[in-house]
Amino acid sequence: MALLEIKDLHATVGDKEILKGLSLDVGAGEVHAIMGPNGSGKSTLGYVMSGREGYAATSGSIRFDGKDLLDMEPHERAAAGLFLGLQYPVEIPGVSNLNFVRSALNAQRRTRGEDEVSAADFMRSAREEAAAFDMTMDHMKRGVNVGFSGGEKKRNEMVQMALLQPKFAVLDETDSGLDIDALKTVAAGINRLRAPDRSFLLITHYQRLLDYVKPDCVHVLAGGRIVRSGGPELAHELEREGYGDIAT
């Protein structure tokens, strides 16, 4: 049984159906990439998976680690091990980055019936992970994403992911807006976090990230469905030839 099983998923945003029968299996420890033209439903898939208000699954199913994901609240999905790295991370003035991540981690652990992490242990990990993604402790103490550059916001998502240790990370265009050094830093972080019990779904426009993070599978999303799947070579083919023939 795959860690993530999406079957014939239909989803609407407002009155509009965006996902039209999407099916996808991702096994434990695998890295899958989803590519596709603008408006094909890539971000919607991430939001439906994480339970964002306004993104409604109308039929089909998502099973995650044996559980019915669509039946859970967003925070329960996080506690079950799902992480969504946002394309546009949100600024929250007045809520310190460190306090937020620590509260989120401990809330997840409580939901799972685990002990909270001690302040000292958390600080040690926070320091290590901030450094690993070229962030300072000043970034960690500031309001969440407040005054961060575009690249810093994306790297902050990675720091949060590393601290929360999810089983499954959906990274929505984490590579867009990154310069080449930041891209390598992010890719190195993802590669370091790859593990037999952790999977990734990389939503991306470009094959560039996939040069550094080698996916097991590449899928093309078009018109709300997966229209083609293949190995890493598919990303190169798309880069060369565009979506034109595939997406129709």
Add this chain to the structure above:
Amino acid sequence: MNQPLPSKRQETWRYSDLDALATVWPSGVVSETVDVPAGKTTSLTLLPTGDPVSVHDYRVTVGKGGRFEFHTLNTAATYGRIALDVTLHDGAHFELGGAQLGANKETLEIVTTVRHAEPNGTSNQVVRSVVAKQAVASCLAKVIVEKHAQKTDAEQSVKAMLLDRTATANSKPELEIHADDVKCAHGATVGELDKTQYFYLTSRGLPPADAKRLMLQAFIADAFVGVSDDAARETLEAAAITALEALT
């Protein structure tokens, strides 16, 4: 005291709960005169008394170069009113930070009149209100700059957050300026919890109540930033966090 009960025809009592006021008028109304001598600083912190109806009234005079700091949490169960009439002499400063938290049917109000009577005076007023269900929070803040009070610098920031569409917030900053070389800034907003921030927090694992509390804590924190005494600030913040429990 043998004063007649105020009426709603008086601007400063326009939104008040006069029935509740009648139960304590006039003997239960705390009136206080504060004289801050030239060059001195007086800091007052007013915490909720626990009485269902609580009315405080201050007449304050701040001498040349003096400073009056007033911070409060307004949360009476039925009716809470805090009124300040402040007169500032040459170069004097008035600092106000107030948070009003109404969870049910409370009527809460902060009413200020700040009179810049002489030149070079400064004032900074920050009021944050959070209301749910049928609660009403009002802030009437009037700044008067008298004819010779040049170089006055007066700031007002009045913000309210509605947790339910049935709650009410009134924000009325008012300026009466008779001098021509002054700076007077005022901002007033009424809003709701930001849905994108809320999604971000819950998608990382914070349960709904925790996410709301964190956002509201950040919202009202502005009111207590100016408390110079750490212990006093911690007391205010702790009382506010307890009061926020009822709101989330």
